[in-house]
Amino acid sequence: DATTADMLRLYEQSGQSPAFGVTLDTGNPLAVCEDPLQTAVALAPVIRHIHLKDYTIHYAPEGYRLVRCIAGRGVIDFRGILDAVSRNGHEILPGIEVAAQATRTIPFLRSSWWDTFPNADPRNLVAALQTLWEKGRPAHEAYSSAWERGEDSAVVRAEEWRVLRESAEYFTTTMSG
Numbered sequence: 001d002a003t004t005a006d007m008l009r010l011y012e013q014s015g016q017s018p019a020f021g022v023t024l025d026t027g028n029p030l031a032v033c034e035d036p037l038q039t040a041v042a043l044a045p046v047i048r049h050i051h052l053k054d055y056t057i058h059y060a061p062e063g064y065r066l067v068r069c070i071a072g073r074g075v076i077d078f079r080g081i082l083d084a085v086s087r088n089g090h091e092i093l094p095g096i097e098v099a100a101q102a103t104r105t106i107p108f109l110r111s112s113w114w115d116t117f118p119n120a121d122p123r124n125l126v127a128a129l130q131t132l133w134e135k136g137r138p139a140h141e142a143y144s145s146a147w148e149r150g151e152d153s154a155v156v157r158a159e160e161w162r163v164l165r166e167s168a169e170y171f172t173t174t175m176s177g
Contacts, residue, residue: 001031001032003032004029004038005119007043007046008043011046020046021048022043022048023047023048024039024051025053026040026053026078026081027053027074027097030066030106032117032120033120034127035130036076036081037077037081037084040081041084044085044087045088047085047090048090048092049092050081050092050094050095051097052096052097052171053068053071053098053099054069054070054071055076056069056074056137056143057074057131057136058143061109062108062109064106064108065104065105065106067103067143068099069163070162070163070170071096071166096164096171098167101146101148101156101160102145102147103144103145146158
């Protein structure tokens with residue numbers, strides 16, 4: 001889990017080499033308590049590829065949970081991210097990524113979690129928390145995938161294809177043009 005500052009530091013260490021590039025996974029900034037749009041804006045000059053992935057965000061006792069979902073049904077501002085990156089001078093062909101089947105908990109309310117990010121700027125947490133407050137779902141809401149529920153492989157496979165198919169539909173209908 002790399003922060004925006006980590007990526008920019010690597011870019012500086014490369015001597016700002018034109019060979020340096022970043023693949024932006026649109027959901028990953030939330031895993032480090034950063035806002036995906038702010039991350040895209042900050043990294044835009046060095047983004048060379050994008051994984052379009054969406055999450056719903058759920059309150060959790062220790063922070064929040066990231067739960068995969070069909071693109072357009074979560075919290076990611078795809079249009080804002082694509083607009084920010086479209087002006088970076090690189091031809092970018094984004095790919096759709098279906099998030100992992102396992103729900104991911106971001107335990108930012110545990111001080112030990114922050115040990116992983118000793119140089120984190122706490123101001124970056126503000127936008128992630130605003131997303132949680134504006135779009136967060138209740139902690140008790142059901143969120144598990146078919147895989148997490150232990151469903152048989154046919155049910156898991158059907159869910160995977162549905163999430164991918166409906167995500168593709170979102171990008172080809174809602175986001176085109």
